[in-house]
Amino acid sequence: MRRLLRFLPALTLLAATATPVLAHGGDLVYTGATGPYQVRAFANWAEGWLDYSVDLRNVSTGARIPGAEVKVTVFENGAEIAQYTAFESGAVYEFVEPSPEEVHWNLVLDISGPLGPARLTHALDLAPTNWVLPSLLVVGGFFAAVAAHTWTARRRARA
Numbered sequence: 001m002r003r004l005l006r007f008l009p010a011l012t013l014l015a016a017t018a019t020p021v022l023a024h025g026g027d028l029v030y031t032g033a034t035g036p037y038q039v040r041a042f043a044n045w046a047e048g049w050l051d052y053s054v055d056l057r058n059v060s061t062g063a064r065i066p067g068a069e070v071k072v073t074v075f076e077n078g079a080e081i082a083q084y085t086a087f088e089s090g091a092v093y094e095f096v097e098p099s100p101e102e103v104h105w106n107l108v109l110d111i112s113g114p115l116g117p118a119r120l121t122h123a124l125d126l127a128p129t130n131w132v133l134p135s136l137l138v139v140g141g142f143f144a145a146v147a148a149h150t151w152t153a154r155r156r157a158r159a
Contacts, residue, residue, distance in 0.1 A: 035118035050099035068113030
């Protein structure tokens, strides 16, 4: 029992970080090439916020493209409803904005970068995600590791 209590802080940390670890970046929602750019877009909706990220690379070399400007125009049912600027954030261009619970949009990305301008369009369909299963898997994995360690320790002690 004392061993389990020693691992309780680690279990709490794992359970607390399960959702943010999975949330960052989100699901791959688009991949393709436009002009000289290879584009991969990721999106995640959580608690009223849309996190949208664009990985922009040189289509020829695969090298990351720093210093570009990425403008995102949002259309719903054929009408423009918003414009966002995806700012450079580490290795991606990203914006985080409040959004409805279900997203059924068409996005137009206007890219101005060192390789010239480019434009692409893609659909974005998101619904709320359920974090219960991933959280249970992380917690279950922790308990499985503790149980395996305890079983192994007892087996060695008997030998």
